[in-house]
């Protein structure tokens with residue numbers, strides 16, 4: 001029988017008793033409800049071929065093909081999130097929200113573990129509902145009126161260190177040319193709840209403020225948003241899967257397993273434009 005158990009009090013839930021590749025519509029609606037309630041859901045021991053991964057993703061939404069990640073050769077709608085044993089950088093080592101650099105950011109990501117180092121390689125998730133809630137009423141009010149610019153240029157563009165260094169991590173730097181404007185506090189499309197929406201990887205500065213003027217408050221928010229109190233740390237096994245909601249959390253992949261290979265398959269789910277939360 002399918003069960004849902006919260007990972008901790010703020011973010012994440014484990015879902016047991018189901019194989020996502022063959023789940024019923026009723027089980028899928030339980031999974032989707034848990035995703036809406038907990039922002040990220042974790043599964044263990046999933047047997048999932050690339051075709052089944054794609055089939056499951058399509059039951060959620062259209063697939064958004066990430067233009068910077070290396071595609072799986074046989075199934076190019078799946079992105080390969082891989083660190084080879086001789087590489088030193090990994091994907092997602094800074095706190096971030098996937099695709100916040102798009103004007104219509106991805107709803108979520110489905111990450112499936114194929115090869116895991118013997119130790120390390122955990123992923124951290126931070127609730128941006130909890131981060132917002134913990135702010136003072138005064139700062140909350142100020143942030144309701146602000147928007148911020150997000151970009152992929154500095155992370156994936158032609159001058160980005162990662163684009164030029166280790167060739168296999170990212171591709172298509174010439175596609176990193178657009179910026180996107182989003183509210184700093186969004187009304188979450190599923191829950192209607194306010195969530196903080198700035199992240200240190202892709203957010204540049206507040207709209208109408210210079211980068212210099214933005215930096216002190218932006219850095220304070222970035223630090224606050226990922227306080228331990230708002231996070232859960234997930235340990236992967238081969239066959240584990242996580243499905244997270246980019247509008248409700250930030251995440252970060254620890255890079256603490258040098259000398260070992262880690263291989264994940266990711267499908268990114270299409271999202272919708274974000275609206276401001278205004279009391």
Ligand SMILES: O=C(O)CCC(=O)C(=O)O
Pocket residue numbers: 081091092093098109111122123251252253254264266
């Ligand atoms: O490898 C991971 O644990 C997560 C990497 C990442 O940030 C992503 O796939 O979006």
Ligand SMILES: [Fe+2]
Pocket residue numbers: 092096097098251
């Ligand atoms: Fe990510």
